[in-house]
Amino acid sequence: MTRDQATRDSANTSDSRQPDLHEAETIAPSDPNATVYDSTRAGEGSVSNAPGYDTSRFRMVRPHARGGLGEVFLAIDCELNREVALKEIQVRHADEPVNRARFLLEAEVTGRLEHPGIVPVYGLGHYPDGRPYYAMRFIRGESLKSAIGRFHANKGTDRGRGERELELRRLLGQFLEVCNPIAYAHSRGILHRDIKPENVMLGPFGEVLVVDWGLARQVGQADRDDNRQPVVSSTPIGTGFTLDGSLLGTPQFMSPEQAQGKLADLGPASDIYSLGATLYCLLTGRSPFEGSDLATILARVVTGEFPAPRRLVRSIPKGLEAICLKAMNLRPEHRYATARALADDVERWMADEPVSARRDSLPTTVVRWLRHRPMFLPWIAIFAIIDFAVVVDSPTVQALLGQQVAVLKLSLKNLLLITVCFVQIQTLIGAAFGALVGLFRGGVMPAVERGAGRGFLIGFVLVAIFAAIGGVLLLSTLWLGFR
Numbered sequence: 001m002t003r004d005q006a007t008r009d010s011a012n013t014s015d016s017r018q019p020d021l022h023e024a025e026t027i028a029p030s031d032p033n034a035t036v037y038d039s040t041r042a043g044e045g046s047v048s049n050a051p052g053y054d055t056s057r058f059r060m061v062r063p064h065a066r067g068g069l070g071e072v073f074l075a076i077d078c079e080l081n082r083e084v085a086l087k088e089i090q091v092r093h094a095d096e097p098v099n100r101a102r103f104l105l106e107a108e109v110t111g112r113l114e115h116p117g118i119v120p121v122y123g124l125g126h127y128p129d130g131r132p133y134y135a136m137r138f139i140r141g142e143s144l145k146s147a148i149g150r151f152h153a154n155k156g157t158d159r160g161r162g163e164r165e166l167e168l169r170r171l172l173g174q175f176l177e178v179c180n181p182i183a184y185a186h187s188r189g190i191l192h193r194d195i196k197p198e199n200v201m202l203g204p205f206g207e208v209l210v211v212d213w214g215l216a217r218q219v220g221q222a223d224r225d226d227n228r229q230p231v232v233s234s235t236p237i238g239t240g241f242t243l244d245g246s247l248l249g250t251p252q253f254m255s256p257e258q259a260q261g262k263l264a265d266l267g268p269a270s271d272i273y274s275l276g277a278t279l280y281c282l283l284t285g286r287s288p289f290e291g292s293d294l295a296t297i298l299a300r301v302v303t304g305e306f307p308a309p310r311r312l313v314r315s316i317p318k319g320l321e322a323i324c325l326k327a328m329n330l331r332p333e334h335r336y337a338t339a340r341a342l343a344d345d346v347e348r349w350m351a352d353e354p355v356s357a358r359r360d361s362l363p364t365t366v367v368r369w370l371r372h373r374p375m376f377l378p379w380i381a382i383f384a385i386i387d388f389a390v391v392v393d394s395p396t397v398q399a400l401l402g403q404q405v406a407v408l409k410l411s412l413k414n415l416l417l418i419t420v421c422f423v424q425i426q427t428l429i430g431a432a433f434g435a436l437v438g439l440f441r442g443g444v445m446p447a448v449e450r451g452a453g454r455g456f457l458i459g460f461v462l463v464a465i466f467a468a469i470g471g472v473l474l475l476s477t478l479w480l481g482f483r
Helices: 003-012 097-112 144-153 161-187 268-284 294-303 318-327 339-350 362-372 374-392 395-400 403-441 444-482
Strands: 036-038 058-066 070-077 082-089 121-126 132-137 139-143 200-202 208-210
Touching: 058 082, 082 097, 097 121, 097 132, 139 144, 144 161, 144 200, 144 268, 161 200, 161 208, 161 268, 161 339, 268 318, 268 339, 318 339, 403 444
Parallel strands: 036 139
Antiparallel strands: 058 070, 070 082, 082 132, 121 132, 139 200, 200 208
């Protein structure tokens, strides 16, 4: 049976229980291990060949993607009646021991990583001709690269600043969901070695999945071709191209040590650099290193020659820029110790807390402290009013004022001082009561802040009530006097 006949037979045997599938779902050949349908990239490339064999459990539906080593097909799991992605080694590589071992290692490594952010492997098998394949979850969605591109493409629209801030935080939340599976893989001694926005898929219901573990390796375990030197080429390359050979990874997102071809010496710090490059792309809308010449890009990666994020987009917060630059530090020991530490710093920025990558200036620290403790703002306002009243009451100021104006100012000042002191006393009483409650219930400072806020509110309300009563009495006296 020919490959084309196998495809036609598979399509003709579809029954009414088959899930609803879209037409001709394909993605670019530069995404060799894709297991997710990206509607924004459909039609960029095509896979012309169908699989040579059907399995007893999985029925092929159509080609989905092809890479340098393997190809992926959309298939139906006949036992559970569900869609799956079936990946097999290409026929032209099937008889090469090194490539077959790499394919099997990919299936084994991916199958060992059981995490919600990693595509699960359902099974491993072999066709009658001995070619291996494995089945994994098939997800419809879009890549993080597509979401980033859409975010930056809409920059010049009429959307408000709050809406863009919300979208940025949504992307940052998705970035955090990338750090978690990478941290988990590192805890299992596995390196991804090809982290980039194209290899992060976003499902329609909030799923964030790190895909394409074809270059993954155990820490300290060398590839069979690790001792070869990097290939230097002037061939134009795309921004998402994954090199396969003596130089493994994507040049625009690989670490300097990876670009030098020191694959046996790679550790978690290399993946953390790629996470930082992914964050760079999220913030700026472009990769850190751009160009069409491979040799030039690799030279820039090795020397760390890339523009700082705020040079490209001035509105990028300084804290996020510092996080990105620390993750992309030229020296591995100066990067974040773990992927989780990188995620923690991003979470601290999102919570408006100081980040470890940057020391805040004194004004920034004061402003942040006040933002987190708004109940202290009334106290500051009260003392500012008192200081103003004292200045107004000074001999120099009084000499500059006319006699009648000075008397009026003095009366208003006295009334204002009485009001301020009364509110301040109520605020201090509330703070003291809050501190007493906090001693017994725990959390003294939050209790003090709550007590101070309530005391200020009570004092302000009482002053308003007294002022209203006084005003009514005054108006009543005036009215009776006129009668």
